[in-house]
Amino acid sequence: MSHLRAWHLPRGFVLADLELATLHDSSQRSLKHPMLGDEGIRELMTALRRAREESLVGLPVARVLGAVDRVARRLLDSGDSLRRTALTDLGPHAGLSNAMAEAILDRMAHDWTGERLKGLLESEFPDPLVLDGFRPGPGGGMLRALGPPLTFHLGAGTVPGVSVTSLVRALLVKSSVLLKPGRDDVVLPMVFARGLEEEDPVLSESVAVVYWPGAGGAQSEAAIRGADLVVAYGGDETIRWVLERLPPATPLRAYRHRMGVGLLGRAALGKEARASAAAASRAVAMFDQRGCVSPHVLFVEEGGETGPREWAALLAGALKDLEASLPAGPLPPEQGAALQQLRGWAELEEGAGRGAVYHGGPEAAWTVDFRPQGRLEPSCLARTVRVIPVGDVADALAALQGWKPYLQSVGVAGLEDRHEEVAESLALLGASRITPLETMPWPPPWWHHDGEGPLRALVRWTDVEPGI
Amino acid sequence: VTFLELRKELLALFSLGVEDPLPDSDFNRLALEVFRFQCLENPGYRGFVARRGADPDALSRWQDIPFLPARAFKSAPLVSGSPLEVERVFRTSGTTGGREARGEHYVRDLALYRASLLPNFQAHLLPGVESVPILCLLPSPEDAPDSSLSFMLGEVMDAFGAVGTWGPPGNATPAPEEGVGGSSVQEGGGFYVHPTTGIEVQGFKEALQRAVAHQVPVLLAGTAFAFVQWLELARNGAWWVRLPEGSRIMETGGYKGRVRALAREDLYRGLTEAFGVPAYRIVSEYGMTELLSQFYEPVLTLDGQTGDLGEDGVGGHGDPGWDQGRRHHGAGPVAGRFHRGPPWVRSRIVDPLTLGEVPDGTPGLLAHMDLANLGSVSGVLTEDLGRRVPGGFQLVGRSQGAEPRGCSLAMEDFLHALGEGP
Numbered sequence: 040m041s042h043l044r045a046w047h048l049p050r051g052f053v054l055a056d057l058e059l060a061t062l063h064d065s066s067q068r069s070l071k072h073p074m075l076g077d078e079g080i081r082e083l084m085t086a087l088r089r090a091r092e093e094s095l096v097g098l099p100v101a102r103v104l105g106a107v108d109r110v111a112r113r114l115l116d117s118g119d120s121l122r123r124t125a126l127t128d129l130g131p132h133a134g135l136s137n138a139m140a141e142a143i144l145d146r147m148a149h150d151w152t153g154e155r156l157k158g159l160l161e162s163e164f165p166d167p168l169v170l171d172g173f174r175p176g177p178g179g180g181m182l183r184a185l186g187p188p189l190t191f192h193l194g195a196g197t198v199p200g201v202s203v204t205s206l207v208r209a210l211l212v213k214s215s216v217l218l219k220p221g222r223d224d225v226v227l228p229m230v231f232a233r234g235l236e237e238e239d240p241v242l243s244e245s246v247a248v249v250y251w252p253g254a255g256g257a258q259s260e261a262a263i264r265g266a267d268l269v270v271a272y273g274g275d276e277t278i279r280w281v282l283e284r285l286p287p288a289t290p291l292r293a294y295r296h297r298m299g300v301g302l303l304g305r306a307a308l309g310k311e312a313r314a315s316a317a318a319a320s321r322a323v324a325m326f327d328q329r330g331c332v333s334p335h336v337l338f339v340e341e342g343g344e345t346g347p348r349e350w351a352a353l354l355a356g357a358l359k360d361l362e363a364s365l366p367a368g369p370l371p372p373e374q375g376a377a378l379q380q381l382r383g384w385a386e387l388e389e390g391a392g393r394g395a396v397y398h399g400g401p402e403a404a405w406t407v408d409f410r411p412q413g414r415l416e417p418s419c420l421a422r423t424v425r426v427i428p429v430g431d432v433a434d435a436l437a438a439l440q441g442w443k444p445y446l447q448s449v450g451v452a453g454l455e456d457r458h459e460e461v462a463e464s465l466a467l468l469g470a471s472r473i474t475p476l477e478t479m480p481w482p483p484p485w486w487h488h489d490g491e492g493p494l495r496a497l498v499r500w501t502d503v504e505p506g507i
Numbered sequence: 508v509t510f511l512e513l514r515k516e517l518l519a520l521f522s523l524g525v526e527d528p529l530p531d532s533d534f535n536r537l538a539l540e541v542f543r544f545q546c547l548e549n550p551g552y553r554g555f556v557a558r559r560g561a562d563p564d565a566l567s568r569w570q571d572i573p574f575l576p577a578r579a580f581k582s583a584p585l586v587s588g589s590p591l592e593v594e595r596v597f598r599t600s601g602t603t604g605g606r607e608a609r610g611e612h613y614v615r616d617l618a619l620y621r622a623s624l625l626p627n628f629q630a631h632l633l634p635g636v637e638s639v640p641i642l643c644l645l646p647s648p649e650d651a652p653d654s655s656l657s658f659m660l661g662e663v664m665d666a667f668g669a670v671g672t673w674g675p676p677g678n679a680t681p682a683p684e685e686g687v688g689g690s691s692v693q694e695g696g697g698f699y700v701h702p703t704t705g706i707e708v709q710g711f712k713e714a715l716q717r718a719v720a721h722q723v724p725v726l727l728a729g730t731a732f733a734f735v736q737w738l739e740l741a742r743n744g745a746w747w748v749r750l751p752e753g754s755r756i757m758e759t760g761g762y763k764g765r766v767r768a769l770a771r772e773d774l775y776r777g778l779t780e781a782f783g784v785p786a787y788r789i790v791s792e793y794g795m796t797e798l799l800s801q802f803y804e805p806v807l808t809l810d811g812q813t814g815d816l817g818e819d820g821v822g823g824h825g826d827p828g829w830d831q832g833r834r835h836h837g838a839g840p841v842a843g844r845f846h847r848g849p850p851w852v853r854s855r856i857v858d859p860l861t862l863g864e865v866p867d868g869t870p871g872l873l874a875h876m877d878l879a880n881l882g883s884v885s886g887v888l889t890e891d892l893g894r895r896v897p898g899g900f901q902l903v904g905r906s907q908g909a910e911p912r913g914c915s916l917a918m919e920d921f922l923h924a925l926g927e928g929p
Contacts, residue, residue: 370859370860372859372870372871372872373892374859375860375872376859376872376890376891376892378860379576379862379888379890380577380578380888380890381578382576383555383575383576383578383579383888384578384582386554386558386579387551387575387579387582388582390551390554390555391582401860401862
């Protein structure tokens with residue numbers, strides 16, 4: 040396999056003696072990345088700041104939206120070279136199957152189209168033109184909203200496209216972007232930045248995408264110290280690391296690791312049992328379960344036409360079927376290690392009359408662990424899910440108390456008229472998203488990401504009071 | 508074949524020591540006999556074997572035995588025989604795997620454990636040495652009756668620990684001249700971790716000081732976790748010793764390269780600084796509660812003819828992997844090192860999904876067939892990653908540049924948030 044070029048710098052920016060390194064891993068994916076050093080990062084940030092001052096801050100939000108929309112449409116157009124390039128590298132480099140890579144690109148790029156972004160702007164700002172200049176505000180005054188001059192985005196390298204979404208949000212609020220994607224999310228930001236350069240060279244002067252190994256290190260530190268706002272995706276360890284280096288005046292938007300769960304009420308276990316199992320299987324399988332929106336545990340209510348154990352078997356069947364249409368990527372050894380332990384343990388448990396386990400054996404990693412009185416625990420991913428039967432959905436809500444700091448997306452089905460009270464309880468538990476199982480993997484652009492408005496989390500407001 | 512018959516054969520085999528390899532056919536025959544015995548006598552394991560579609564009587568290669576994942580020891584008492592005949596239950600520390608029950612290894616016969624651990628320990632930690640003061644950064648077997656590691660070091664202490672007293676440090680008593688192995692070496696060893704209060708700093712310091720005052724080489728043994736704690740204490744108190752030449756360290760658990768733990772290279776540098784023991788006299792032990800045999804790095808092997816430990820601890824007894832291990836010393840204190848087991852253990856390195864053998868040099872899951880586990884389950888699949896190298900295997904930590912995948916929650920963060928983390 041060729042080495043993937045893992046940087047895209049603004050056209051005008053030339054680094055003397057750009058030194059390159061190559062990063063290999065065990066699955067033959069390799070990346071070429073520049074060794075910018077902290078000095079190089081600082082120079083790059085200076086250039087990005089200048090681009091923002093000289094052009095980006097004066098560009099209408101409609102122009103940003105238009106440019107992003109054109110890139111998104113090219114990524115959706117099967118005849119376009121940009122899409123072809125993306126799909127050539129995306130699967131292999133992200134460790135996903137090509138079918139999965141394509142499914143992800145389609146949904147992600149759809150959310151970068153003008154229509155969806157317009158929805159985002161309108162959801163965030165009653166008058167999105169506050170991003171271009173002062174607009175009438177309450178009480179006869181005026182309002183203006185602006186993003187910080189330069190944001191540094193530290194990607195987690197998990198779900199492809201997430202860091203592009205982060206980049207797009209910043210551009211919409213006129214912020215220059217330095218993006219360090221994670222190891223498994225290099226392809227889409229690179230392709231996107233290239234597309235942007237082709238569609239709007241002026242705008243693209245404000246964008247730099249550079250990979251360097253690891254979340255920590257001197258380059259990350261220089262980027263954190265030099266930014267006006269830091270957006271960081273990652274585990275608690277990464278976020279702690281960032282916090283320790285963050286200048287006191289620099290805001291941090293941290294998207295920590297989260298977990299999703301599913302709640303299935305009796306009504307989803309009648310005629311719809313097979314359909315709800317199929318929907319659940321897609322929610323589990325999408326991104327090979329690496330998403331913060333991916334469910335780790337599914338609570339299934341007893342007393343429906345299909346019992347929880349039977350439903351778990353249906354889910355297993357659906358996961359098996361998905362291997363044909365949406366195959367899993369290569370199993371990362373660390374996940375495989377945990378997976379095998381789970382399978383062996385669960386088989387012994389089943390032998391002793393406790394629970395049941397269904398899995399893809401040597402062919403596929405998917406595993407359904409049916410576990411009465413099972414605890415909540417993070418899945419080892421790779422399409423491994425625990426099914427816990429509950430007498431009533433309320434029992435699941437009680438069990439979720441333990442997940443409070445980590446709860447994010449809750450996929451639901453068959454709740455009937457209970458959905459409002461369940462939603463209320465989940466809101467109190469800190470869930471930031473309640474959605475049908477079908478749409479669990481795909482939050483809309485205007486979702487309050489981990490509870491915050493995705494654009495409002497970036498801007499500062501200036502109020503002009505009447506009578507000046 | 509009965510337990511007693513197999514036990515007798517295994518004890519005889521273990522008594523031959525670890526240096527001479529067991530021919531493949533001998534190992535295969537014994538392994539299959541042990542496996543068939545376990546299928547008969549161990550219902551839990553039998554169910555697992557059946558579920559994996561294996562027919563115990565039809566198998567002809569030990570490699571085809573279904574290896575039981577170690578986590579299964581958390582499910583049921585896996586005794587091959589009557590649970591009433593169990594001599595001891597060892598338990599895992601219980602942090603990994605969440606709040607689940609701790610793994611339990613029901614040991615039918617401690618004699619097999621003893622017979623397996625002693626020759627292997629001696630060959631790798633005390634080659635050519637009869638007795639030595641042993642200082643353990645571990646709880647004593649009395650304080651931690653369910654720790655297999657404490658039990659092991661207790662046995663080692665009984666077999667090789669020097670006995671007697673030195674008197675207080677700085678005492679004018681002349682130091683014994685004989686050094687390691689000399690019969691007049693006086694005792695100064697013991698266990699210096701209390702199960703609840705942690706390292707017994709004063710006692711440990713005094714023992715170290717005694718060794719220095721009397722110029723008696725010692726063996727230090729402990730977990731990487733305890734050593735890291737000691738290094739912090741030593742650094743904060745600017746307290747270090749230079750143990751007499753010939754001293755050595757057995758470290759266990761440092762190979763995992765856990766997120767919050769120190770990199771192994773840094774740990775060894777710290778140990779050299781704190782104790783004056785060079786990295787080539789620090790031996791990593793790899794073992795687990797679920798296995799009665801252990802794996803060691805062959806770095807302290809007996810130096811040919813002399814019976815002394817060579818200055819750089821190099822053994823020259825024809826171990827095929829040894830030269831490789833040595834050559835890489837320049838690259839760092841642990842580069843090129845590998846672990847090996849005794850002749851009654853064989854290891855497979857398998858693909859994490861298919862469980863088929865991976866090519867040499869490719870990382871995979873470690874699975875061990877440990878005949879000393881006669882009374883429980885011998886074929887154990889671990890959660891550890893390793894790669895095969897000449898002479899043994901190398902444990903593989905989280906590789907450089909590899910970031911944990913998934914923005915979904917990591918188990919460690921989760922446990923940490925619940926206050927149960929490491």
